Amino acid sequence: MPATAALPYPALLSSDQVREREQALARTLPHYSLMARAGAATARLALAIAPHARHIWVVCGAGNNGGDGLEAAIHLQAAGKTVHISLQPSAGKALPTDAAHALQRAQAAGVPISDQPPAHFDLAIDALWGMGLRADRSTPAEGPVRAWLQRLLDTDRDVLCIDTPSGLLADTGAWLPWLAPLAPQAPRGRRVTLSMLALKPGLFTLQGRDWAGEVWLAPLLAQNPVWRCDQMPAAGIDAPSGTGQLVTQAQTPLPTHNSHKGLFGDVAVIGGQSASHDGQGMEGAAMLAASAALHAGAGRVMLHLLGSTPASPRPAGIAADIMLRSLEATRALRGSLVCGCGGGSLVAGVLPQVLQHAGSLVLDADALNALAAQPALQQMLQRRAAQASSTGPTVLTPHPLELARLLDSSTEQVQRDRIGAARQAAQQWQCLVVLKGSGSIVAAPDGRYAINHSGNARLSIGGTGDVLAGCIGAHLAALPPGSSWAEAWQPLLNAVWLHGHAADTWPPARMLTASRLARSLQRPG
Numbered sequence: 001m002p003a004t005a006a007l008p009y010p011a012l013l014s015s016d017q018v019r020e021r022e023q024a025l026a027r028t029l030p031h032y033s034l035m036a037r038a039g040a041a042t043a044r045l046a047l048a049i050a051p052h053a054r055h056i057w058v059v060c061g062a063g064n065n066g067g068d069g070l071e072a073a074i075h076l077q078a079a080g081k082t083v084h085i086s087l088q089p090s091a092g093k094a095l096p097t098d099a100a101h102a103l104q105r106a107q108a109a110g111v112p113i114s115d116q117p118p119a120h121f122d123l124a125i126d127a128l129w130g131m132g133l134r135a136d137r138s139t140p141a142e143g144p145v146r147a148w149l150q151r152l153l154d155t156d157r158d159v160l161c162i163d164t165p166s167g168l169l170a171d172t173g174a175w176l177p178w179l180a181p182l183a184p185q186a187p188r189g190r191r192v193t194l195s196m197l198a199l200k201p202g203l204f205t206l207q208g209r210d211w212a213g214e215v216w217l218a219p220l221l222a223q224n225p226v227w228r229c230d231q232m233p234a235a236g237i238d239a240p241s242g243t244g245q246l247v248t249q250a251q252t253p254l255p256t257h258n259s260h261k262g263l264f265g266d267v268a269v270i271g272g273q274s275a276s277h278d279g280q281g282m283e284g285a286a287m288l289a290a291s292a293a294l295h296a297g298a299g300r301v302m303l304h305l306l307g308s309t310p311a312s313p314r315p316a317g318i319a320a321d322i323m324l325r326s327l328e329a330t331r332a333l334r335g336s337l338v339c340g341c342g343g344g345s346l347v348a349g350v351l352p353q354v355l356q357h358a359g360s361l362v363l364d365a366d367a368l369n370a371l372a373a374q375p376a377l378q379q380m381l382q383r384r385a386a387q388a389s390s391t392g393p394t395v396l397t398p399h400p401l402e403l404a405r406l407l408d409s410s411t412e413q414v415q416r417d418r419i420g421a422a423r424q425a426a427q428q429w430q431c432l433v434v435l436k437g438s439g440s441i442v443a444a445p446d447g448r449y450a451i452n453h454s455g456n457a458r459l460s461i462g463g464t465g466d467v468l469a470g471c472i473g474a475h476l477a478a479l480p481p482g483s484s485w486a487e488a489w490q491p492l493l494n495a496v497w498l499h500g501h502a503a504d505t506w507p508p509a510r511m512l513t514a515s516r517l518a519r520s521l522q523r524p525g
């Protein structure tokens with residue numbers, strides 16, 4: 001396996017894939033090289049992120065993650081820091097060979113090792129458990145290890161995690177079950193994680209975003225560079241097939257000068273059940289999606305409010321650029337269709353037609369709930385996928401509860417393995433799936449997946465999902481009729497990333513609302 005190869009994006013490797021990579025690399029290198037590089041890279045990053053830290057607490061486990069910590073401790077002491085190691089007892093088992101070697105080196109260098117953590121530290125290095133953490137061996141830690149873990153979770157000091165925050169599962173971003181209740185909602189201090197060899201998906205979704213904090217990669221190459229995950233060079237590490245992708249930017253071609261509105265495609269939004277139907281007006285959701293489509297670059301935007309008639313008054317607040325249209329008129333459109341935002345109970349009635357005739361299709365909110373409730377609609381969705389060359393790609397945009405309904409599962413189960421759940425749905429329905437939340441997962445029918453790196457908790461308010469649906473509609477609108485899901489993949493990633501990016505670049509003093517978010521979206525390119 002070559003040490004480097006051009007990669008258009010930062011790859012995400014499962015723990016099994018990382019282990020294969022480690023073994024392949026280790027076979028080509030002298031003994032102890034990888035741990036020596038891991039420890040040196042950790043020490044270098046520690047000095048860079050906390051240059052003024054004087055007292056450093058290094059918490060080491062009884063595996064190779066601990067070995068990396070021991071090696072880092074040696075470098076930090078040599079750099080003039082006061083270093084204090086706490087080492088997990090190995091419960092009668094021998095340490096792995098490299099970790100045992102690291103321990104000998106630390107002892108020879110005279111780095112103090114004790115069960116008692118220091119009374120004070122400026123920086124902690126979390127080297128307790130990394131990728132070797134097994135979810136199926138979930139017995140609560142006891143004694144000093146439990147106390148160290150709790151201190152790492154509660155501290156307001158900087159924490160540099162080697163490979164993963166201890167207790168966080170590298171493949172899912174979930175805590176070990178017994179640890180979950182002990183972890184505060186969010187860390188009190190700054191967290192930085194240095195991922196070894198490759199980026200792991202669990203650092204970027206569910207609990208990963210908060211607890212891994214700023215993620216860096218040490219690919220453990222000869223020059224031993226470290227890269228921040230959103231600033232990786234184009235030539236990164238080689239990636240086996242079936243790897244995930246971290247989306248850290250949009251990849252959009254520049255629009256040609258000789259453009260016209262027809263090039264950008266049309267978006268029709270169907271949803272927003274009117275209050276006259278059952279007293280519950282939900283027009284706002286569809287209006288948000290339409291506004292997002294408009295601002296994200298659709299050539300023209302049409303809106304059909306469910307339950308409305310040509311005689312219905314135009315609801316206040318709909319931008320003049322948006323055309324109110326009958327359901328039939330939306331059928332004539334060449335572009336994409338966004339269906340379900342605020343769709344209420346009426347959306348189920350229009351779905352058969354929509355599934356049959358729409359080109360690129362985005363199904364959100366009540367459209368997903370209707371699908372989950374009606375097997376006949378699910379069969380139509382499957383038929384649509386089989387005939388995609390005469391229609392177009394379908395994108396489902398569930399939040400965890402909507403996906404749980406679709407999979408006949410529970411929110412907890414979906415969240416326990418967000419990537420697995422999104423991939424399962426993509427495969428089952430032969431659709432593209434965007435599982436929303438902290439670290440949205442985008443999955444395709446062939447098993448590929450991506451995690452979006454943009455976005456933040458300011459998006460956790462009503463209506464931002466409607467904005468996302470409209471934004472995706474705009475990005476898919478220019479696809480030719482009959483496009484495959486593979487052709488929709490990159491425009492979809494762009495839409496998801498730009499939606500989050502709008503929140504990341506939001507002026508701090510200005511309240512983010514869904515309607516403002518929709519208006520802040522920009523045409524790609």
Ligand SMILES: NC(=O)C1=CN([C@@H]2O[C@H](COP(=O)(O)OP(=O)(O)OC[C@H]3O[C@@H](n4cnc5c(N)ncnc54)[C@H](O)[C@@H]3O)[C@@H](O)[C@H]2O)[C@@H](O)CC1
Nearest residue numbers: 022034035038062063064065129130131132133134137163
């Ligand atoms: N695998 C790699 O790619 C490389 C590994 N390195 C380091 O080695 C680490 C992997 O090393 P290991 O495979 O030895 O694993 P770890 O050191 O991550 O974990 C092994 C330790 O965790 C304990 N453990 C596992 N599951 C547990 C659970 N549920 N509750 C409590 N204790 C549990 C084990 O008993 C063992 O003591 C990586 O995270 C990285 O830091 C680096 O040295 C360089 C290359």
Ligand SMILES: Nc1ncnc2c1ncn2[C@@H]1O[C@H](COP(=O)(O)OP(=O)(O)O)[C@@H](O)[C@H]1O
Nearest residue numbers: 436437438455456457459460462463464465466
């Ligand atoms: N903590 C977070 N970090 C990143 N994105 C988030 C976070 N919370 C919510 N979002 C995003 O905000 C949007 C919310 O969508 P959704 O739950 O459907 O809301 P609504 O139905 O009210 O529009 C999604 O795009 C989701 O990914």
